[in-house]
Amino acid sequence: MTTIRLTAAQAMVKWLSVQMTTTASSSDAAGAQKLERYIDGMWAIFGHGNVAGMGEALHGLREEFPTWRGQNEQTMAHAAIAYAKAKKRTRAMAVTTSIGPGATNVVTAAALAHVNRLPLLIVAGDVFATRRPDPVLQQVEDFGDGTVSANDCFRPVSRYFDRITRPEHLLTALPRALRTMTDPAECGPATLAFCQDVQCEAYDYPEAFFEPRVWHIRRPQPDSREVEELVAQIRAAEKPLIVAGGGVIYAQAEAALARFAESHGIPVIETQAGKGALAQSHPMNFGASGVDGSAAANALAAEADLVIGIGTRFQDFTTGSRTLFANPERRLVSVNVAAYDAEKHGALAVTGDARVTLERASESLRGHRAHWADADARTRWLAAVTEHCRDRKRPAGERPSDAEVIGAVQRATGEDAAAMCAAGTMPGALKLLWQPSQGGYHMEYGFSCMGYEIAGAMGLKLACPEREVICFVGDGSYMMANSELATAVMRRIPFTVVLTDNRGYGCINRLQQGCGGQPFNNLYADCNVAAQPEIDYVAHAAAMGAHAVKAATIADLEEAVAAARGRDVPTVIVIETDAGEGPGFGEAGHWWDVAVPETGDTDRLEQAYAAYLDHQQRQRLVN
Ligand SMILES: Cc1ncc(C[n+]2csc(CCOP(=O)(O)OP(=O)(O)O)c2C)c(N)n1
Numbered sequence: 012m013t014t015i016r017l018t019a020a021q022a023m024v025k026w027l028s029v030q031m032t033t034t035a036s037s038s039d040a041a042g043a044q045k046l047e048r049y050i051d052g053m054w055a056i057f058g059h060g061n062v063a064g065m066g067e068a069l070h071g072l073r074e075e076f077p078t079w080r081g082q083n084e085q086t087m088a089h090a091a092i093a094y095a096k097a098k099k100r101t102r103a104m105a106v107t108t109s110i111g112p113g114a115t116n117v118v119t120a121a122a123l124a125h126v127n128r129l130p131l132l133i134v135a136g137d138v139f140a141t142r143r144p145d146p147v148l149q150q151v152e153d154f155g156d157g158t159v160s161a162n163d164c165f166r167p168v169s170r171y172f173d174r175i176t177r178p179e180h181l182l183t184a185l186p187r188a189l190r191t192m193t194d195p196a197e198c199g200p201a202t203l204a205f206c207q208d209v210q211c212e213a214y215d216y217p218e219a220f221f222e223p224r225v226w227h228i229r230r231p232q233p234d235s236r237e238v239e240e241l242v243a244q245i246r247a248a249e250k251p252l253i254v255a256g257g258g259v260i261y262a263q264a265e266a267a268l269a270r271f272a273e274s275h276g277i278p279v280i281e282t283q284a285g286k287g288a289l290a291q292s293h294p295m296n297f298g299a300s301g302v303d304g305s306a307a308a309n310a311l312a313a314e315a316d317l318v319i320g321i322g323t324r325f326q327d328f329t330t331g332s333r334t335l336f337a338n339p340e341r342r343l344v345s346v347n348v349a350a351y352d353a354e355k356h357g358a359l360a361v362t363g364d365a366r367v368t369l370e371r372a373s374e375s376l377r378g379h380r381a382h383w384a385d386a387d388a389r390t391r392w393l394a395a396v397t398e399h400c401r402d403r404k405r406p407a408g409e410r411p412s413d414a415e416v417i418g419a420v421q422r423a424t425g426e427d428a429a430a431m432c433a434a435g436t437m438p439g440a441l442k443l444l445w446q447p448s449q450g451g452y453h454m455e456y457g458f459s460c461m462g463y464e465i466a467g468a469m470g471l472k473l474a475c476p477e478r479e480v481i482c483f484v485g486d487g488s489y490m491m492a493n494s495e496l497a498t499a500v501m502r503r504i505p506f507t508v509v510l511t512d513n514r515g516y517g518c519i520n521r522l523q524q525g526c527g528g529q530p531f532n533n534l535y536a537d538c539n540v541a542a543q544p545e546i547d548y549v550a551h552a553a554a555m556g557a558h559a560v561k562a563a564t565i566a567d568l569e570e571a572v573a574a575a576r577g578r579d580v581p582t583v584i585v586i587e588t589d590a591g592e593g594p595g596f597g598e599a600g601h602w603w604d605v606a607v608p609e610t611g612d613t614d615r616l617e618q619a620y621a622a623y624l625d626h627q628q629r630q631r632l633v634n
């Protein structure tokens with residue numbers, strides 16, 4: 012056996028640099044396959060536990076396998092996750108950290124990737140395998156378990172976890188990590204806790220280990236019996252309805268879904284992750300489902316006698332906390348690549364790839380069509396959205412709503428725009444009001460992690476340079492994590508940040524009062540402070556090198572968004588907005604189950620609790 016003597020860190024980087032995947036080249040009609048690295052490169056913040064080992068190895072292969080420095084481990088990981096999401100999980104990035112705080116900073120991002128089923132490779136520095144210098148700087152010591160380190164925090168939020176305590180562990184650990192990341196059902200973060208002494212230890216690795224390897228994303232075939240059951244359910248239904256989730260996009264089943272909906276007359280409503288699978292202009296797209304859902308979509312959902320989930324986890328926002336699909340006669344079918352998801356809510360499970368399932372079911376349905384989608388309801392809904400988002404030309408001193416902000420951005424951008432966000436008022440508002448082209452929507456709402464936005468926008472732009480990326484961020488989320496703006500400036504990665512400053516946590520303030528609470532500790536006005544803040548977000552963003560401006564009016568905003576095009580650094584547009592108004596209007600929106608205190612000392616709380624019990628009565632807990 013020919014071997015090659017490398018440190019374990021060198022071996023890891025060398026191996027990662029030859030893990031390939033195929034992507035069809037769009038310029039070739041015959042679909043010629045292009046080989047690209049599956050892991051596009053590694054974000055790194057060095058410190059104790061990775062600078063000597065991983066640092067040296069990454070430097071050695073810096074031409075073949077790029078290394079990028081960010082400002083915070085969590086947000087570097089957010090950028091990596093956004094990249095993988097925008098690439099529909101066909102490619103990914105890695106993050107390496109020092110031991111201790113560098114590693115635990117990534118735990119939140121790992122949880123985000125885990126919830127959203129997105130691939131991320133985490134190479135976290137770990138304590139000495141030999142334990143010779145124990146306890147080292149930043150070492151967590153468990154009094155009763157000598158094998159525990161800070162990296163054990165990753166176990167519940169990793170789809171694959173391994174601790175590399177011997178150089179030869181890489182021979183099994185690395186392929187397992189990539190297998191998990193490239194498996195459509197198991198996809199999620201893989202964590203390799205890499206002991207710092209082992210990173211530096213030399214070993215004679217078989218040369219064959221470094222042969223280039225191509226990873227294909229499998230398309231698991233559905234069971235024929237399950238497809239036939241789906242077909243039988245559709246034939247028997249009068250009012251079938253599709254709920255399109257993120258799985259449609261990851262399976263690249265957008266065109267198959269459009270054809271299916273058109274051919275069989277089945278209207279589509281969408282989840283946060285599934286929005287953008289069909290363009291909003293598609294005649295069978297009735298908009299978003301559930302909490303912050305469209306009136307058109309929620310009306311269909313209430314009546315449907317067959318609900319067909321495709322690539323959705325059926326989480327509470329989609330189902331109105333299990334009150335949305337209210338027709339007592341309705342059946343539920345769930346097409347999902349993950350058996351765990353397909354079975355949820357007692358659905359008839361069709362476990363398999365969304366595209367293959369839709370194509371097979373369509374063949375079997377041969378010309379069968381449902382006739383119940385009301386095109387007028389859809390048109391009325393879209394007209395109401397446009398009206399709700401129009402510029403109200405408010406007098407000076409009156410703050411616009413988030414809906415008006417969305418309207419301005421929509422008018423100032425085109426088909427190539429991709430709107431993105433994660434937490435605050437905007438995700439619900441965008442779900443309801445943003446009208447994307449196909450693929451023009453990127454929402455992290457599995458974990459809805461404040462602070463994802465700026466870094467996520469950077470990852471999204473790296474994945475889709477042809478898109479005009481619009482990052483919506485509240486003042487709260489901006490304050491939580493903004494420093495990757497400096498990274499985007501350095502790397503000349505342009506995107507447009509629309510920062511809505513409503514002086515605090517607007518959405519939680521409204522939620523608090525909706526749950527019978529007093530306005531407390533959310534808006535700065537209700538916080539325990541000695542002086543109200545006057546934070547100059549324009550100066551703050553400009554200090555990091557972004558092009559930053561304040562928009563005094565909606566017209567200003569429209570102009571500033573248009574002017575951002577073509578810049579090579581991020582543009583940050585700050586606009587003061589009204590914290591009072593939520594995204595909902597008309598009949599839109601649905602119940603969200605947020606537990607209300609059973610006893611307290613205000614009438615408002617009592618009323619909120621009574622309303623809560625009333626809603627609970629409508630929850631359908633089984634099927
Ligand atoms: C990391 C994290 N911490 C806390 C929360 C809970 N949370 C959700 S939205 C929000 C406030 C967001 O405020 P802001 O970004 O200003 O948006 P606004 O609603 O004011 O527009 C909070 C605290 C969260 N989602 N993520």
Ligand SMILES: [Mg+2]
Pocket residue numbers: 485486487511512513514515516517
């Ligand atoms: Mg705010």
